Amino acid sequence: MPGHLAAVVEELQRGGRAERQIAVPLALRAVQQDVRVVGVGVADDAVAHNRPPLSKEVLAGRATFDSLAFRPRASVADAEWRLGTKVVASRLGERIVLLDDGSQIPYDALVVATGTRPRRLRCPGPLAGRHTVRTLDDTRVLRDELSRPGVRVVVVGAGFIGCEVAATAVGLGVAEVTVVDPLSLPMVAPLGELLARALLKRHQERGVRFALGTAVAGFEGGDRVTGVLLDDGTVLPADVVVESVGSLANTEWLDGNGLDLADGVLTDEHLRVGGRPDVVAVGDVARFTNARYDGVPRRVEHWCIPTDTARHAAKTPAARLTGGAARSAPFAPLPSFWSDQHGFRVQSFGAPALGRDDVRVLDGDLAGDVLAGYHHDGRLVGVVALGGPATVSAAARHRAEPLRQPAPHRPRNPLT
Incomplete structure (x- = not known):
């Protein structure tokens, strides 16, 4: 059935991982060569890229920015990639997505892959000197900041990114690195206390300082941050602050469609959105149940999830575009x-x-x-x-x- 349109909504700057989420259009092409694929996204420097190395190899100077660039495979190289464009709204009942340039894209199958963006602290104080690590530009700017002699760094958040940035900063010879977190141990949520304590000791042995069990109340300084005020009254001197306090799912463009967007996009066990056969969600914007465990819908931000969700979700639009029936076991990935x-x-x-x-x-x-x-x-x-x-x-x-x-x-x- 030629002429069907699959619109892959992919905010490449903030959702990322496109090199794996294109498993959906790849699967569609496998069953119908003439399917039209449209990719929509905002990409910094018009380059989609792999994100995990940003807080480690790239920030440390052991990998180049160009090495992370995404190059479309031949099987989707002729897709229409509308980079530099953002999806701002959708009317799922009419099968239309609306772009920030005023144009619209009709679709027969829609893949929601808009990912997440960094959560920012809402505290009083200057903005200059405060950073997140999400894009290539974020990493470029932060790396320049860390290269200044005698710089003092405060990392807010002792999760994955926070611990990686702290370790990288110490490896770069930064004068002082302090990690702040309201929890009692680094990475305690995914690891539990036993390994989190072992992780804390390893960081401390290598020179990382910690202010745990306390939260940020504000930032000091005039035009630029000079200190971090904690809720116990302590002020940590800071020339650079890295905010690593979680993420927010990019779902605003789906408002008004009667969906559960409380934490990402709620899907069923086949990654269908709102029970619709024409819309699936993949990657870390999707909140899905895992039949391997307890059946509680969760968003999972691990590196493997875009690939796993894309492969499973592709069966639904592939069946729709070919007139078949989607038959697959409930989603049960091993994160x-x-x-x-x-x-x-x-x-x-x-x-x-x-x-x-x-x-x-x-x-x-x-x-x-x-x-x-x-x-x-x-x-x-x-x-x-x-x-x-x-x-x-x-x-x-x-x-x-x-x-x-x-x-x-x-x-x-x-x-x-």
Whole structure:
């Protein structure tokens, strides 16, 4: 059926990961060569790019900006890539998306891949000197700031990006690096207390300072930040502040369509949005259930999720555009993430956050390389390695074994 249009809505600057989310149009082309693919997005420097290295290799100068650039595969190279354009609204009932240049794009199948943007602190004080790490331009500017002699850096947020930026800054020889977080330990939400304490010790041994259990109340300075005021009254001197306090899903353009946008876009087990057969959501904007675990819809911002969601979601528009029926098992991916800090790696497979209350050392010890298992209701649901290559390889071997079989499918619609 020639003439069908698949509109891939992809804010490449903020959603990113396009090199994997194009699995959706690739799957469509596999079943129908004449499908028209339109990609819409805002891209800094008109270049879509891979994001994980920004806070590590690129910020440290070990990778070039050009090495991250996304080059469309031949099978979608003839797609219409409308970079520098932003989707501002949609009328799903009419199958139309509206762009900021006043134009409209009709579609037969719509892929929501608008990703996230950094959350910013709403505190009084100057804006100059405050940074996020999300785009190539963000990293370029921050790297120049960190190269100044005697610079003092305060990182707000002890999650993935915050810990990586702190480690990178220390490696660059920054004079003083302090991490602030209202929680009691770095990365405690995904890792639990056992490994988070081990991670804290490693950072402290390498010169990173921490102000934990306290929040930012404001920023001091005139035209530019000179200090960070904490809610306990402490003032941390700061020439540079990096805000790493989470993300917000880019869903505003979907307002008015009767969707659940409370935290990203709620989907069903086939990644359909609002139960519609013509709209799917992929990547870290999608809030989906995972049949492998507890069935609670969640957004997952790990590197693997854009690929996994795109491959699963592609079956729905592919079936629609070819007149077939989409038949697939409920979505049951095995999440994974890694984080490189100070020359060691944190490598995870599964859902350790579900097993934070029952963590057991499987191999090694907390003073050195360690492999930990995370258990929920007595069952292994995740493994995390902290250390060098051998320990990471051990985690990968556990990945090859089923951490937990997907739960039996009970037909239901989480949107109702």
